[in-house]
Amino acid sequence: MAGSNKRIAKGQELADITTNPPEGTKVKLADESNIFIWEVLLDGPEESVYAGGHFKLKLVLPTNYPFKPPVLSFETRIYHPNVTNDDKGSMCLGILRSDEWKPPNQIRAVLKMVRDILVTPDIDNAVEGAIAELYKSNRKWYDKQAKEWVAKYAGKK
Amino acid sequence: MSRSRSFSRSPRQSIQARFGFFDASQQPPMPIHSSSNPTGNLLEVTFPPAELQRSMSSNHASLRGMRRLEARRQMEETNYLSSKARSQNLNPPVDLRLLDYVTPYDDNLMCPVCRCAFIDPVVLVECDHCFCRDCIRQTWATTASAYTPLGPRGDCPSCRTPAKLGARSATSKILVNITDDLVVRCPNSEQGCEATVKRGEVQDHVGIYCGYSKQECYAEDCEQPVRRRDADLGCLHYNVTCFDCRETMQKAELEAHWKAKCPDRKVACPQCQEPILSRVLDKHSREMCPAVTVSCPGAVLGCTSRSKRSQAEVHAQTCTLAILAPVLAAQKQRLDEQEVVQRTMSRKLEVLESGFAAVEEILYPKHSVQAKEDDVRADERRIPLLLEDGDSARRRHTRLESTDVEDMDEQFSGFEFPSPTSSRPMSSRLIASLPPSRPAPPPPGPRPQDLPEPFSTDFDMPFPSAFPPPAAHGPYVSPLHHLLSMHEALRDELSRVSTAVQELDGRQSMHTLNENLRMREEMGYLGAQVTGLSRQVGWLTSTQLQRQQHQHGAGVGSSAGGGGMDGIAGAGAGVEAAVSAVGAAASALRGAAQVRAQARRGHSEEGRTKL
Ligand SMILES: [Zn+2]
Ligand SMILES: [Zn+2]
Ligand SMILES: [Zn+2]
Ligand SMILES: [Zn+2]
Ligand SMILES: [Zn+2]
Ligand SMILES: [Zn+2]
Ligand SMILES: [Zn+2]
Secondary structure, eight states: OOHHHHHHHTSSHHHHHHHSOOTTEEEEEEETTEEEEEEEEEEOOTTSTTTTOEEEEEEEOOTTTTTSOOEEEESSOOOOTTBOSSSSOBBOOGGGSTTTOOTTOOHHHHHHHHHHHHHSOOGGGOSOHHHHHHHHHOHHHHHHHHHHHHHHHSSOO | OHHHHHHTTSGGGHHHHHHHHHHHHHSOOOHHHHHTOHHHHHHHHHSOOHHHHHHHHSOHHHHHHHHHHHHHHHHHHHHHHHHHHHHHHHSOOOOGGGOOBSSOOOGGGBOTTTOSBOSSEEEBTTTOOEEEHHHHHHHHHHTTOOOOTTOOEEEOTTTOOEEEBOOOOHHHHHHHHHHHTSEEEOTTGGGTOOOEEEGGGHHHIIIIIOTTSEEEOSSTTOOOEEEGGGGGGOOOOSEEEOTTTOOEEEHHHHHHIIIIIOTTOEEEOTTTOOEEEGGGHHHIIIIIOTTSEEEOGGGGGTOOOEEEHHHHHHHHHHOHHHHHHHHHHHHHHHHHHHHHHHHHHHHHHHHHHHHHHHHHHHHSOOOSHHHHHHHHHHHHHHHHHHHHHHHHHHHHHHTSOOHHHHHHHHHHHHOOOOOHHHHHHHHHHHHHTSOTTSSSOOOSSSOOTTOOOTTOOOTTSOOOTTSSOOGGGSSOOSHHHHHHHHHHHHHHHHHHHHHHHHHHHHHHHHHHHHHHHHHHHHHHHHHHHHHHHHHHHHHHHHHHHHHHHHHHHHHOOHHHHHHHHHHHHHHHHHHHHHHHHHHHHHHHHHHHHHHHHHHHHHHHHHHHHHO
């Protein structure tokens, strides 16, 4: 066991986040025997266009966590400038980039950041340029599109 | 590291000695470690022992002495390392990050990287942020930092300031003292050790004092590990069998087996604290534990009461819903069964209905163009629907496993659903295939016995009670339909009559053929008789002629010759007359036969016209 796993297993990070998750999220292991893959259920924040949606995310911790950033992806499709518009649902989140990642960061902060970008997309770090462009130029249409996707993909739990 | 241990004899470096020991206690003494500890090396180079400095500046003889000294030191070191490795094989170094802290500690004592109380903390020179030495080293190892001769450097994990490791300073010394004073549980607590010790002393506790640590068996030729507290009991490395589960193991293992592994050991139920066999604990908490909260049996009916299992009984006795629950459940089950049966029955009914409709269609097809079109349209609406229903129902029913359904399926496979296109040819086929030998086949289906004579039916007369079929049967809903059905019946009758006539005709011609044959035979017989007669006549003639010649010869008169000639000629003429008479008789016979044949032909023609 390297020091990294100790932080997940012993450092109460998982226990803490499962028993006392950040607002609007639920965290559990996707597979009880593998502490490196977490399943996150995220409710669309009420103040965002994603309100009412229930999104499933996958958080994969590298074996040398926390020295390398975790990888977060949307399993539920979402119309968002910071999430790739494909089945992978990869995320571009500032603090998750390996050059930006700091070992002291915690998963709790990551999840909070995800909720924050659902409320306010991080246009400068967009991975879907077209959606970012639409967000800037025609906000109404973007809202409509995002809501349609919520109804289509993230409606049920 | 061991080198730093040897330096520790010098009183000048007591602080380093302490750190050196601390390092050794928490990290495996692998050679790679001492080389990956550049700071330590740096420190050693900074403070070389005074005696070494002296020998460096002296001559070759002292150099030889120094080499000898070095060799001895290396031997000591090897011995020390090997003995340490042996003891560490039995008791691996305590991983301070996995310890249970007895008392909560201040968040400021927590390394932000490993989120654990600082272990060998270091302070970064530029920003004064503090981390475990291991944590900062790992961080910098993963961020491809270039090697710098001035020691490891990189960005601070917290504030990203480019930084390098500072020398061990007073700050970290205080931190070390504080964190070493945190009280932790012995890592053997699961095996039974209840000791709580300061973190700084936990390695000593495990290595020297803890009764639950392993050490080598004292017995001769037995190097197997034994718990320190059992070491004085003599060699425990013989096999015993657990009383409860019959598993065989070494005596030294038995206690641990009872404590944690034996499936027949008693454990306290976490809910009710009752001692329960560990292998039934799951079942106990699922089904029996009185402390588990269960919901009322009437929950399906809406009772929201939840109580401990022990009190659930009391509640269930008073709760109306709980009392009703089994009754209602039984009823629901019966309802479900009934529904299944009913579905089967309705399917059967459907099949029968459609079959009935098909039979009706065959019996009473409609002939008026308008009616036919209506009917076809109605059929197109009805029969495909039925067919579709049948298919889907069959799919639905194959899932049920009742014999009823199998019966149903047999019915399905045996029964042909008539389609609107095939129903009409079917009825005509039926008529054509009626057996010709039966002069008046019974009408196909329920037909009136007292059907009025064809062509003479008075359509205005009141219908007999049996004809047409009651209006409730469906097809006869209007006077037009009455007429149509009557018409259809007549048509049937007509076709039957024509069949009978055809049959009669066939029989007649057969009869004629037979008669002709017999006549021809008779004629042949007569012909043969005539031939026989003529041969007889010929013979008679020739004998007559011979007799006359003989008489003539006896007379011997030349004149008699003429008279004889005349007699012969007369006889010849008589014979000729007889022959022609026979021919006339034959022609008369032939004529009679012809007359007879003509008469028969006339008779058959008469019969045909009569028909
Ligand atoms: Zn640390
Ligand atoms: Zn810093
Ligand atoms: Zn102990
Ligand atoms: Zn022994
Ligand atoms: Zn046992
Ligand atoms: Zn219990
Ligand atoms: Zn109740």
